[in-house]
Amino acid sequence: MLTVFWLILLHLLAPIKCQDCILKTPHHLTCVTHLPHLENEFPPNITILELRDIEQDELDLNYMIHKYPQIENVSIYDGNIVRLKSPNPANKIKVLRLVRIGVENIGNKFLANFPNLEILDLRENFLQSLGNFSVGKLKELYLDGNTWNCSQDLNWVLKLNQTIVKDLNNLTCQGNPHPNKNLVTIARFTKDLKNNCPSICSCTLPKVVFTKMGSQRLEPLIEVNCSHRGLTHLPLDLPAKSRIIHLEGNEIEDLKPLKHHQIYRKVLDLYLDNNKVKTIEELEGSYFLKHFRVFSLSGNKLTEVPTYALDNALTQNPHMPNALTISLGGNPWRCDCVFTPVFQEMLQKFAPQIHDLREVKCSYVEGDENSLLPIIELSRSSVCRSPSEYSVQALDLLNGVLASLILLILGKLAYDYYYFKKTGRLPWIVTKMP
Ligand SMILES: *[C@@H]1O[C@H](CO)[C@@H](O)[C@H](O)[C@H]1NC(C)=O
Ligand SMILES: *[C@@H]1O[C@H](CO)[C@@H](O)[C@H](O)[C@H]1NC(C)=O
Ligand SMILES: *[C@@H]1O[C@H](CO)[C@@H](O)[C@H](O)[C@H]1NC(C)=O
Ligand SMILES: *[C@@H]1O[C@H](CO)[C@@H](O)[C@H](O)[C@H]1NC(C)=O
Ligand SMILES: *[C@@H]1O[C@H](CO)[C@@H](O)[C@H](O)[C@H]1NC(C)=O
Ligand SMILES: *[C@@H]1O[C@H](CO)[C@@H](O)[C@H](O)[C@H]1NC(C)=O
Ligand SMILES: *[C@@H]1O[C@H](CO)[C@@H](O)[C@H](O)[C@H]1NC(C)=O
Secondary structure, three states: OHHHHHHHHHHHHHHHHHOOEEEEEOOEEEEEOOOOOOOOOOOOOOOEEEEEEEOOOEEEHHHHHHHOOOOOEEEEEEEOOOEEEOOOOOOOOOEEEEEOOOOOOOOHHHHOOOOOOOEEEOOOOOOOOOOOOOOOOOOEEEOOOOOEOOOOOOHHHHHOOOOOEOOHHHOEEOOOOOOOOEHHHHHHHHHHHHHHOOOOOEEEEEEEEEOOOOOOOEEEEEEEEOOOOOOOOOOOOOOOOEEEEEOOOOOOOOOHHHHHOHHHHOOOEEEOOOOOOOOOHHHOOOHHHHHOOEEEOOOOOOOOOOHHHHHHHHHHOOOOOOOOEEEOOOOOEOOOOOOHHHHHHHHHHOOOOEOOHHHOEEOOOOOOOOOOOEHHHOOHHHHOOOOOHHHHHHHHHHHHHHHHHHHHHHHHHHHHHHHHHHHOOOOHHHHHOO
16 A cells, blocks of 8 residues: 555656656657657657756757657757757748847858748847848848947848848847947937038047936937048038047048037037137137037137137136036137237136146247247236336336436425415515416
């Protein structure tokens, strides 16, 4: 009696303890951690194979298909499979799910062995890019949750068919650049960027931002590099959303397009160092001057700036005080009593924003002791002394003469008063007055 009971119990326990594979339905075989052992006998006509947490480096699908040739539906979830060997093309697989098994690459070489494939699910793997990919009968493709790398060429994204890739609009870039931003949007931005960049410049997309707080719409923040290209004018054929523009080391003189041309209206950072800019007066009242973040004008030909207008624009600028940077060094600044005191006051006021404050120096003037001195350090008297020592002396002389005349008149007055008190006679001049 007891033996029989034990036998029955063992029989019941056995499949649970040593058996990793069970038949869920007569056609649906599920295996956890291990593939079916050779001695396990399942009907050869199963059509669904489901594997979970398989703990082996290499998984040979060919072996399984050979044993169960009717399989149409293969699902592999989780596990650390390093190599997945594809089956012989003479198979009936229509559905292939490879989810969370660490796939890093998948290509036509692998997929060519699934001529009947209709549904392919590659979610939550480590795919960075899809490269070349074509499956003839494919009806559904799932790609969400992969580590799409948006610093690589994204042309493949734009070739995907939205009716086939069911989660196309859910895909996001992972890691830098553009973490968690919509993959299709980024791919479109980079394509537009390539198409619209002037051939002599280079354009990049360092960042994308949401158009508004809480909005899901993205806007590109384009950086254009046209530095050292021998340009004589501000280029006007830039991509529409150019926000950071490098134009260092050209021969640009005229800044009027900054005020009048649509392309420059919303530029955030403008690098114009080492050009031939003589004046920024025409920027008075411009949108740019009130909204820029970086305006770099070092090494130009500026002698003066409209201090009042600049002060006014900077004060209104939303990037004040921490995000705003301006460079003015290496220009031949005019140092005289008319311009310099106001300019110096402005330099002091915006010292935290002026990137190269100590490089803002008086131009070289032969014999002038302020030549090439930092304007911020000049004393007012050294600027507002008249240019030549002679005229200073003449002024001093005039002052001396005036002072002695005043003394003389006061003396005469005192004398006359004393004389009148003593003698009662009025001064001679009074007797002559009518
Ligand atoms: C599958 O095979 C088993 C045993 O070989 C048989 O009993 C069953 O009817 C078959 N099922 C189908 C759908 O052919
Ligand atoms: C394929 O098998 C999975 C289970 O492994 C099931 O959820 C799915 O519905 C099956 N798909 C088809 C098309 O039979
Ligand atoms: C993509 O595949 C085509 C043929 O299918 C081939 O000619 C081309 O070289 C492949 N491109 C890459 C980048 O692998
Ligand atoms: C993305 O691709 C670039 C270029 O191929 C590579 O240098 C970088 O390491 C990749 N990023 C990640 C997170 O693997
Ligand atoms: C996308 O796939 C559908 C269905 O397979 C097809 O009808 C359509 O022509 C494809 N579109 C493109 C642009 O390839
Ligand atoms: C896309 O993501 C949304 C929100 O996360 C989700 O509700 C939706 O099911 C996803 N679509 C697909 C096709 O995966
Ligand atoms: C712009 O391009 C030049 C080469 O043409 C390069 O030397 C320079 O570093 C680039 N500047 C930036 C900010 O990328």
